[in-house]
Amino acid sequence: MTETNYISENLDMVQKKIKEAAARAGRNPEDITLIAVSKTKPVLMLQEAYDAGQRVFGENKVQEILEKEPVLPEDISWHMIGHLQRNKVKQVIGKAAMIHSVDSLRLAEEIEKEAAKQDILCSILIEINIAAEESKYGILPEEAPAFAKQLSAFPHLRVKGLMTVAPFTENPEENRKYFRKMQQLAVDIKQKNIDNICMETLSMGMTGDYEIAIEEGATMVRVGTGIFGERNYNK
């Protein structure tokens, strides 16, 4: 079997599971965006996914967006989902439809500066370290409302919601409590009616746990392995 077949079959399967999870939660599947996480994968594989109808891709390195974006169709929207260093901001502003990983005031300041230079509005999410893991990036949940307030002062940022990378676990049910906590946190922040801050987007759920994330309110799921197969970082 060629790679073509398996990518489009995987996409169909993931879309089907998204619909089923949405149905279980009484949600409209159209309110959930599938981000195909294509990090480390060659453009040929992204093209296969594109040909199967996929238009939203996620990368965790600025360099990979810069390499892939010019050689793939223009109607792809690129999401920056990985940790972003301030010295890379300049290159990714205007290329990424959304930056999911804003987790410090200094990074937000840099994004504001570059977006202002280019005279564009930059859509961002606040990354939350929902399980307060040592190893993870993100703002602690209890600090998120104050952080949102700080971000509202930046005229070229548009805060669209929250993102998290839930703990790695064999049993996705264990992450349900964290996804629920994310949804509650979004509601709490929304209720504060902060200028320029909207909480319509909840980016959470990966290959192992996206169905549970959808049941708990995810509006964007980031699926890599489930579409493109395992990643090989050693080649």
Ligand SMILES: *Cc1c(COP(=O)(O)O)cnc(C)c1O
């Ligand atoms: C790699 C990555 C994903 C996708 O992970 P899979 O388990 O392969 O689906 C999602 N989100 C982020 C931030 C990632 O870095």
